[in-house]
Amino acid sequence: MTTTSTRYATAAQNGAGASAGPLLQVENLRTYFHTPRGIARAVDGVSFTLEKGKTLGIVGESGCGKSMTALSILQLVPEPAGYIDGGHIRFEGRDLLDLSWSDMRRVRGDDIAMIFQEPMTSLNPVFTVGNQLTEAMTMHGKFSRDAARARARDLLVRVGLEDRADQVLRQYPHELSGGMRQRVMIAIALSNEPKLLIADEPTTALDVTVQAQILDLIRGIQKEEGLAVLLITHDLGIVSEMADDVAVMYAGHFVEYAPTRALFHDPQHPYTQGLFASLPARTRRGQDLATLEGVVPEATAWPKACRFAPRCPYRWQTCETIPPKYRPAGSDRPVRCHLYDPEIKDRPMDRAPGVQATAVATQEQARARGGEPVAADVHGQTGAGLSSDVPADVDPVNPLTPAQQMGLATERATQTSAADQETRP
Ligand SMILES: Nc1ncnc2c1ncn2[C@@H]1O[C@H](COP(=O)(O)OP(=O)(O)OP(=O)(O)O)[C@@H](O)[C@H]1O
Ligand code: SF4
Ligand SMILES: [Mg+2]
Numbered sequence: 001m002t003t004t005s006t007r008y009a010t011a012a013q014n015g016a017g018a019s020a021g022p023l024l025q026v027e028n029l030r031t032y033f034h035t036p037r038g039i040a041r042a043v044d045g046v047s048f049t050l051e052k053g054k055t056l057g058i059v060g061e062s063g064c065g066k067s068m069t070a071l072s073i074l075q076l077v078p079e080p081a082g083y084i085d086g087g088h089i090r091f092e093g094r095d096l097l098d099l100s101w102s103d104m105r106r107v108r109g110d111d112i113a114m115i116f117q118e119p120m121t122s123l124n125p126v127f128t129v130g131n132q133l134t135e136a137m138t139m140h141g142k143f144s145r146d147a148a149r150a151r152a153r154d155l156l157v158r159v160g161l162e163d164r165a166d167q168v169l170r171q172y173p174h175e176l177s178g179g180m181r182q183r184v185m186i187a188i189a190l191s192n193e194p195k196l197l198i199a200d201e202p203t204t205a206l207d208v209t210v211q212a213q214i215l216d217l218i219r220g221i222q223k224e225e226g227l228a229v230l231l232i233t234h235d236l237g238i239v240s241e242m243a244d245d246v247a248v249m250y251a252g253h254f255v256e257y258a259p260t261r262a263l264f265h266d267p268q269h270p271y272t273q274g275l276f277a278s279l280p281a282r283t284r285r286g287q288d289l290a291t292l293e294g295v296v297p298e299a300t301a302w303p304k305a306c307r308f309a310p311r312c313p314y315r316w317q318t319c320e321t322i323p324p325k326y327r328p329a330g331s332d333r334p335v336r337c338h339l340y341d342p343e344i345k346d347r348p349m350d351r352a353p354g355v356q357a358t359a360v361a362t363q364e365q366a367r368a369r370g371g372e373p374v375a376a377d378v379h380g381q382t383g384a385g386l387s388s389d390v391p392a393d394v395d396p397v398n399p400l401t402p403a404q405q406m407g408l409a410t411e412r413a414t415q416t417s418a419a420d421q422e423t424r425p
Contacts, residue, residue, distance in 0.1 A: 022049040023091065023195060024050040024230075025088070026089050029089065030045060030046075031069070031071075031072045031084050031085065032083060037298070037301075038301075040299035041300075043068045045252075052226050055222070055244050056245050056247060057246045058232045058246075059233065059246060059249065061296050064251060064252070065251075072084055073096070109140060110194065111194055113188075114200065115198070116185070117200060117201035120174075123188075128172055134149055142193075156184070159187045160213060161183055182203070183217070186202075194227070195226075199218065199230070202233075240264060244260060246260050246263045248275070253326075255337070256268060256269040268337070268340060271312070294311040297310070324338045
């Protein structure tokens with residue numbers, strides 16, 4: 001089995017893109033927007049690889065560039081303000097950025113499919129589900145109209161609508177519940193047997209039970225067909241269950257990348273530690289990531305050196321003058337933080353790179369280096385819940401969540417009621 005390390009190294013070394021390589025190699029992708037306030041660098045040097053049958057989760061707060069990364073792969077960045085400034089997106093060795101519009105159209109839907117958080121934005125309200133499914137299959141010429149009709153029904157059965165497949169084929173999207181619409185979206189996405197599924201918050205609007213069904217469905221199909229999945233979500237519970245590797249995105253670039261289990265055991269970047277501070281475990285699926293104090297900066301004005309510095313409890317002067325490198329290059333656990341860079345010699349804390357973080361960011365230390373005081377040992381608090389194989393929940397004997405102890409606010413994702421989602425009058 002190829003290791004993550006090999007996968008990352010492949011991207012870093014930028015091989016010629018033979019089809020034997022990873023299914024998807026994204027290298028130094030930059031997607032920018034013209035705005036009245038200047039150029040917004042929404043995606044600013046993102047690199048990763050994804051292999052057949054694997055799932056990469058991308059997590060990060062709102063506005064970090066997750067969706068724009070996904071839309072860039074499909075070249076669906078909103079124009080004319082948005083544009084891909086540079087980089088490579090190799091799919092089976094071909095750079096998608098070199099393809100003509102019509103070739104790219106074939107790749108979309110045929111090889112790479114995407115599902116969104118809100119299926120109504122992708123389903124056409126004036127056509128029946130049957131029409132839309134059939135159209136998706138015939139427009140790429142892979143299936144005849146008759147074959148497409150038969151397959152449309154099969155697909156609905158496959159996505160769990162066996163009891164009502166014939167009825168759903170005749171229905172319009174607005175006649176379906178949220179869960180049913182998301183199933184239909186998945187059926188459309190899978191209709192041309194794609195090799196890569198990009199799922200951008202695929203279950204956020206659904207209640208917990210339907211979420212679980214949809215995720216099971218994606219996992220099942222992935223197992224059967226070797227589908228690769230790029231999963232964008234705010235929900236760490238979903239990431240822990242679905243992803244092989246996780247990329248943590250902040251301010252337009254990745255700040256940490258790791259195999260899922262390793263990341264949950266030992267989140268290294270201070271931003272990841274902050275996100276994990278309220279650690280939504282499986283039992284708390286549906287709860288959002290912690291909301292750290294402060295906000296993601298404007299994409300037109302990323303801080304010059306470390307982009308997380310204004311919010312980082314560990315920051316010191318160097319963080320505001322020298323951009324941290326994403327290192328070690330080629331490793332399976334790159335992290336973008338001076339705390340882990342042996343070349344940075346003026347760290348104010350006793351914290352060696354690669355060693356389980358033991359830094360104690362006491363109020364005195366924080367004040368001594370001119371930073372914001374924090375309520376507790378940052379890693380000690382998050383680490384308390386990170387020693388098991390799966391994400392742990394908040395210590396039941398401690399009334400305060402680690403996030404609260406850190407002075408971080410937590411936020412519950414708005415949950416749409418089950419009744420509204422799956423059961424319609
Ligand atoms: N149409 C647009 N015009 C200008 N800037 C844009 C536009 N769309 C996105 N951006 C910029 O791109 C950044 C990243 O947006 P993106 O949608 O990728 O965030 P995200 O990580 O998916 O957030 P969320 O979790 O809320 O979906 C935004 O912060 C914004 O600065
Ligand atoms: S480089 Fe400095 S400011 Fe940035 S995350 Fe690391 S410690 Fe914090
Ligand atoms: Mg998004």
